[in-house]
Amino acid sequence: MPERAANLRADLILKxxxxxxxxxxxxxxxxxxxxxxxxxxxxxxxxxxxQEIAEVAEATTRDGLLAELTAAAPVLDRETKEEIIRAAYLTLIADDRIAAEERKKLKDISMALRVPEIHFGAILEDLALWLEEQKAK
Structure with missing residues (x-):
């Protein structure tokens, strides 16, 4: 069962x-x-x-992911929800451009996971501090 949970976590993060x-x-x-x-x-x-990433991308519809996250939210622990948001945010900044659509999608993901607004902001603040530390190294 732990392996299945890890795979679900990894799959949701990737999506x-x-x-x-x-x-x-x-x-x-x-x-x-x-x-x-x-x-x-x-x-x-x-x-x-x-290639596997491309296949997942093709199979994942925009609304389908949000529905999947909404359905999974009650059984996901706080750490998993935070990890999904962190990974999605890192993707948002990976190309050094932050588009409004990307920011909205991140917010939609947070809402689908039922992460309170204040907690969502705290996750992003912690991540910003971590990124600054990484740059300083």
Missing amino acids: AMIAVASADAGGLEDSEISLMQQVYEDQAKRPITP
Whole structure:
């Protein structure tokens, strides 16, 4: 069962990252795909190819992801919800452009996960501090 939960977590994180990356109508960029591979491998403990990411992207509809997250929200723990939002945000900034559509998709994901507005803001603030620390290293 733990393996199944880890796979669900990794799959939802990947789909959220794809949704945010696809929101700006620019398609998936190499920097975004590379980030998705890294995060997915960290979560699922196995690699994923750009082709597999493309297949997931094709199979995942925009509304379908939000419905899937809404359905999963009651059984997902706080840490998983935060990880989905963090990974989606990292994808949003991976191409050094933040489109309004991407920001809206991130907000939609947060709402689907039933993350309170104040908690959503705190996640993003913590992530911004972490990113500053990474740049300083």
